[in-house]
Amino acid sequence: MADDVRFKIPESGLAGLKTLIGLGPDGVAALCELARDLPLTLNMRGLAARLANELQVETRAVSQFVMGALMPLNHLRVHLKLETLDFLRVLSENLEKEAPEKWRAENLAGWKDIEGRLGPLFEKDNFFSVSNKAYQMLVNRPNPVQDVKILSELRPVYSEDANKVKAFVLAKTLVVDYMEGDGKKTIYLSMDMDDLRSLSLEVDRAKLKRETVSEEVFGWGVDLLTYGHQG
Numbered sequence: 024m025a026d027d028v029r030f031k032i033p034e035s036g037l038a039g040l041k042t043l044i045g046l047g048p049d050g051v052a053a054l055c056e057l058a059r060d061l062p063l064t065l066n067m068r069g070l071a072a073r074l075a076n077e078l079q080v081e082t083r084a085v086s087q088f089v090m091g092a093l094m095p096l097n098h099l100r101v102h103l104k105l106e107t108l109d110f111l112r113v114l115s116e117n118l119e120k121e122a123p124e125k126w127r128a129e130n131l132a133g134w135k136d137i138e139g140r141l142g143p144l145f146e147k148d149n150f151f152s153v154s155n156k157a158y159q160m161l162v163n164r165p166n167p168v169q170d171v172k173i174l175s176e177l178r179p180v181y182s183e184d185a186n187k188v189k190a191f192v193l194a195k196t197l198v199v200d201y202m203e204g205d206g207k208k209t210i211y212l213s214m215d216m217d218d219l220r221s222l223s224l225e226v227d228r229a230k231l232k233r234e235t236v237s238e239e240v241f242g243w244g245v246d247l248l249t250y251g252h253q254g
Contacts (some may be wrong), residue, residue: 028068028103031121039091040118041126042084044133048140050078055143058150063246065161070154083094093144094155100145101152109136157248169207170200173214195219 030236033038046054057077064070071089075082100110115138146153161167171197180190197212214222240246 026107028117029121030117031100034119035087036059036095037090037122037126040134041087041130043088043092044130045084045134046078046080046088046137048137050080051137051140051144053078058144061150063150063153063157063248064132065157065248067158089151094152094158097145097149097152098155098159107147110145111141166201166203168199168201168219170198172198173219174198197222220239232253 048203054074057074061070061073067086067090071082072084074085074089079084083144090247091149096114100107103110103113105113109221118134119127122131176196178192178194179188180192181187195214195216195218197214199210199212201208201210245253
């Protein structure tokens with residue numbers, strides 16, 4: 024039963040709710056209107072920048088209420104299997120009983136001011152709910168790549184008496200930075216020209232697959248999300 028649901032919102036969530044409250048009733052209403060027409064994206068930085076520009080607030084504040092509050096709280100609503108109004112009621116009750124006293128003193132009145140306008144941000148399959156599901160599929164992958172470089176080095180081959188350079192060897196090294204758990208790691212892979220040609224072919228093939236599936240998905244009438252600077 025919804026009446027029995029109790030949970031404690033973490034500090035990041037409370038900070039996100041505080042910035043959401045800071046929008047005020049009119050700002051929340053504007054956010055609801057914007058969210059109705061936003062194209063789905065995995066580019067969270069781009070999304071935050073767009074909303075910040077539209078709402079005339081700092082990008083950091085948008086990141087706080089999107090990543091800290093709206094996305095995880097939509098996940099919680101789905102997990103609890105609650106309808107929108109029931110979830111907002113339960114959320115309010117938990118804020119009143121479980122939030123730190125200082126947070127309640129500073130923010131609870133503001134929360135009451137915006138609570139009645141939050142429905143569209145927590146309705147079934149709203150923008151932030153679907154975005155959270157898509158984003159979790161991205162971040163839950165093992166060892167996501169952070170950066171890729173190919174280093175080219177000339178290595179001299181010396182004469183026996185080390186007085187002359189007899190030749191140079193062109194060495195290629197693939198450097199991949201990736202995340203493992205909460206830590207960043209780097210792997211170095213030696214490559215030759217055949218490896219580079221194979222890698223280039225694989226990249227071209229991956230791009231072609233992306234174009235092929237884009238055409239197919241377009242016919243299905245759903246969004247295709249890929250991660251990168253363009254979302």
